[in-house]
Amino acid sequence: xxxAAFGCAYLHFQNKSTDSSNHSKRLGLxxxxxxxxxxxxVMAPLGIVSALELTFAAMFVALLIWSLANYLYVSFGNxxxxxxGEKIWEAKLRSVSLRxxxxxxxxxxxxxxxxxxxxxxxxxxxxxxxxxIKYHIWLGHxxxxxxxxxxxxxxxxxxxxxxxxx
Numbered sequence: 001x002x003x004a005a006f007g008c009a010y011l012h013f014q015n016k017s018t019d020s021s022n023h024s025k026r027l028g029l030x031x032x033x034x035x036x037x038x039x040x041x042v043m044a045p046l047g048i049v050s051a052l053e054l055t056f057a058a059m060f061v062a063l064l065i066w067s068l069a070n071y072l073y074v075s076f077g078n079x080x081x082x083x084x085g086e087k088i089w090e091a092k093l094r095s096v097s098l099r100x101x102x103x104x105x106x107x108x109x110x111x112x113x114x115x116x117x118x119x120x121x122x123x124x125x126x127x128x129x130x131x132x133i134k135y136h137i138w139l140g141h142x143x144x145x146x147x148x149x150x151x152x153x154x155x156x157x158x159x160x161x162x163x164x165x166x
Contacts, residue, residue, distance in 0.1 A: 014123070079095065097153025101150040111143065
């Protein structure tokens with residue numbers, strides 16, 4: 001909500017008179033943002049990616065890794081055995097599988113930001129809804145990978161603990 005409110009304020013103040021744009025040019029802000037928007041990576045699966053986009057992607061991956069590590073740190077400290085005779089590694093496998101689903105939900109929380117028309121967040125980082133479709137696709141693929149790992153982990157857990165019939 002804070003980012004959306006900040007984006008609205010940015011859009012409002014962006015439409016000020018040309019004096020403020022001349023002031024920002026004098027400060028060198030336009031050249032700095034232009035440098036960040038230059039293509040850095042041009043590869044087939046990713047497409048054309050600028051330094052700014054690469055930075056946001058790296059921050060998002062860092063958020064996912066931090067979230068998974070935090071979930072696992074807390075859950076491994078409070079393991080609950082759900083069956084009599086369940087081994088610790090089985091409980092950890094169940095916990096990892098569950099937490100992969102949680103991290104997939106984080107991807108879903110961000111999934112619709114890139115394709116929202118009239119979003120106040122996209123102009124804040126210099127994107128249009130048309131140019132941000134690839135991020136929507138990336139998030140969709142990443143969430144599919146995380147949910148597939150979540151599903152496979154639980155199928156393996158259920159097979160090991162003889163709970164497939166349940």
